Amino acid sequence: MNVITSRDNAKVKRFASLHKREEARREGLVFLEGERLCREAFESGIKPSEVIVTEKNVPWAEQYAEGAEVTVLSEECFKKIASTVNPQGIACLIKQPVLEKDVPIRGDGSDVYAVLEDVQDPGNLGTIIRTADAFDFTAVIMSKGTCDPFNEKTIRASMGSVWHLPLVTASLDDAFSFFEKNGVTTLAMHLHGEELNESGITLPAAYLIGNEGRGLSEETSAKCKSLVKIPMPGKAESLNAAAASAIIGYVLASKRDAR
Secondary structure, X not given: OOEEOOOOOHHHHHHHHHOOHHHHHHOOEEEEEOHHHHHXXXXXXXXXXXXXXXXXXXXXXXHHOOOOEEEEEOHHHHHHHOOOOOOOOEEEEEEOOOOEOOOOOOXXXXXXXXXXXXXXXXXXXXXXXXXXXXXXXXXXXXXXXXXXXXXXXXXXXXXXXXXXXXXXEOOHHHHHHHHHHOOOEEEEEEEEEEEOOHHHOOOOEEEEEOEOOXXXXXXXXXXXXXXXXXXXOOOOXXXXXXXXXXXXXXXXXXHHHOO
């Protein structure tokens, strides 16, 4: 077994560069670090193109690599390519999944969609995707101004949910056309909306959440059937995007499950 021990090795330099999202995107790859992130991707049917491990983790690679090239690094070399303080010595490269262009529909009246306009925080995006997965949404639809769902922080926040449900990138005009054609109720999360009332919601439904700083644009809000807000009797003026998504996601999922 050949173990790379030089931090100046060409492979080590390449792995370190691919840990930067812009470099990995340029090659059409996603860099995953850590046993859990890699395993969740593999168990979701994602095939690695390369697995990178330290010598003690070779048995793990043999179990999960599924025919991919395995590169073994010394502990010091792995630290050079890692972003975590105490790396586990497991990483992989996967081909970047293709984001869907067409909005899927189940057609049984139970569809729920999370629609994001220019959400910029990777942690928020990952948590919203995780919420959508937990409540069995049909899809998460992202405007082209929304941050990269394959950013490492997004993947970590999603806890692997990025591999479990359709992620769609589309113009909001196209999304609204789809919703109108298919009778999907559109709900804008808006500070000036009516308080969220489950009895007034009909399915299928899509809720729209805007940029963390600006909220939904007025143009997008005007296209929605209703403006809604979450009742907040405390002193906080608002909830962050991920928290708001979890609350309305639960309400819509409960509405669906009660049918």
